[in-house]
Amino acid sequence: MNGAAARIDELRALIDHHDHRYHVDDAPEIPDADYDALLSELRALEVEHPDLVTPDSPTQRAGAPGRNTFAEVEHRVPMRSLDNAFDVDELRAWTERVRRRLGADAPSGEAPPTRWACELKFDGLAVSLRYEDGVLVQAATRGNGRVGEDVTANVRTIGDVPDRLADGAPPVVEVRGEVYMGLTAFAELNAAQEAAGEKAYVNPRNTAAGSLRQKDAAVTATRDLSFWAYQLGEVVGGPEQGSHLGTLEWLDALGLPVDAHRVAFEATRHDLDYEIDGVVVKVDDLALQEELGFTARAPRWAIAYKLPPEERTTRLLDIEVSIGPGGQATPFARLEPVFVGGSTVAAATLHN
Numbered sequence: 001m002n003g004a005a006a007r008i009d010e011l012r013a014l015i016d017h018h019d020h021r022y023h024v025d026d027a028p029e030i031p032d033a034d035y036d037a038l039l040s041e042l043r044a045l046e047v048e049h050p051d052l053v054t055p056d057s058p059t060q061r062a063g064a065p066g067r068n069t070f071a072e073v074e075h076r077v078p079m080r081s082l083d084n085a086f087d088v089d090e091l092r093a094w095t096e097r098v099r100r101r102l103g104a105d106a107p108s109g110e111a112p113p114t115r116w117a118c119e120l121k122f123d124g125l126a127v128s129l130r131y132e133d134g135v136l137v138q139a140a141t142r143g144n145g146r147v148g149e150d151v152t153a154n155v156r157t158i159g160d161v162p163d164r165l166a167d168g169a170p171p172v173v174e175v176r177g178e179v180y181m182g183l184t185a186f187a188e189l190n191a192a193q194e195a196a197g198e199k200a201y202v203n204p205r206n207t208a209a210g211s212l213r214q215k216d217a218a219v220t221a222t223r224d225l226s227f228w229a230y231q232l233g234e235v236v237g238g239p240e241q242g243s244h245l246g247t248l249e250w251l252d253a254l255g256l257p258v259d260a261h262r263v264a265f266e267a268t269r270h271d272l273d274y275e276i277d278g279v280v281v282k283v284d285d286l287a288l289q290e291e292l293g294f295t296a297r298a299p300r301w302a303i304a305y306k307l308p309p310e311e312r313t314t315r316l317l318d319i320e321v322s323i324g325p326g327g328q329a330t331p332f333a334r335l336e337p338v339f340v341g342g343s344t345v346a347a348a349t350l351h352n
């Protein structure tokens with residue numbers, strides 16, 4: 001086996017392992033950025049060696065297989081993801097693209113004034129709640145965006161999620177939002193774990209995901225989960241909405257939890273009792289949103305401005321070399337364990 005084939009095998013095994021730790025055990029071992037680096041290295045090698053691409057390669061599947069214990073729910077309106085901007089220049093470039101697109105279509109050639117709705121990007125897991133005649137009838141995870149998992153029984157245990165909407169709810173309204181575990185709830189859960197001599201949970205996001213995807217909703221009920229609503233899915237017979245912020249006010253009036261921070265900055269990140277990983281900027285005018293439309297993956301009218309990943313300093317304990325199956329040597333660092341980006345890191349690859 002040549003070096004590339006061996007490294008490809010090694011990367012696939014590593015990625016499978018970390019997928020399992022993340023999606024099944026809810027206990028990731030490495031930060032997202034390191035996982036992304038493994039995946040990009042694999043992708044690059046497969047581009048160089050297309051003959052080595054296999055159908056079961058992690059690059060060929062949308063997400064890791066889940067635990068598969070829930071019925072499937074087909075989303076009538078797909079649950080899309082968001083494109084990211086990692087710095088102010090990328091954010092500015094996106095606003096310019098939006099303006100150009102809107103301007104190109106306008107008879108005057110001039111873009112209409114754009115109001116931007118900014119809200120927090122909550123770090124939990126996306127769910128869609130379906131209310132018929134004001135009564136909660138179904139809750140589903142995002143899944144692959146087209147088909148999710150039916151987690152109705154589990155979501156019914158979340159105190160923040162009303163079983164019934166306020167008077168005046170339309171025949172059908174789907175509400176999209178994020179299920180998360182608040183930082184206080186997370187700390188209390190871990191204090192209870194410790195008192196019982198059990199292992200602590202690693203981070204609120206994965207604990208929320210694991211808690212929601214319990215086979216037995218009675219277990220979910222023991223976890224203090226919360227919910228923020230931020231978007232509409234299918235609506236039948238509702239009032240005409242003109243703006244995104246107006247929509248949020250309507251959801252609030254219907255009795256759904258809507259976060260009051262509609263504009264936030266990095267400086268306030270640590271004043272909040274829940275974790276966020278960015279700010280979502282959306283074109284506020286819904287008619288303009290419609291005009292902008294979607295790419296295959298995400299709306300053109302919204303972007304996630306991601307906060308920079310957390311950095312921590314720790315002590316280098318040792319440098320070791322691991323020998324791969326093809327005999328290639330990969331140096332890595334043994335570190336004094338440090339909690340960063342939602343997981344405890346005790347080793348790091350030394351690519352360069």
Ligand code: IVH
Pocket residue numbers: 079080081082119120121122123124125126142178230231280299302304
């Ligand atoms: S809007 C079509 N707003 O971020 C609109 N998403 O990285 C799509 N998220 O899948 C979503 N906070 O789970 C929206 N204020 C917010 C959000 C938010 C968190 C999540 C959501 C989405 C993911 C994309």
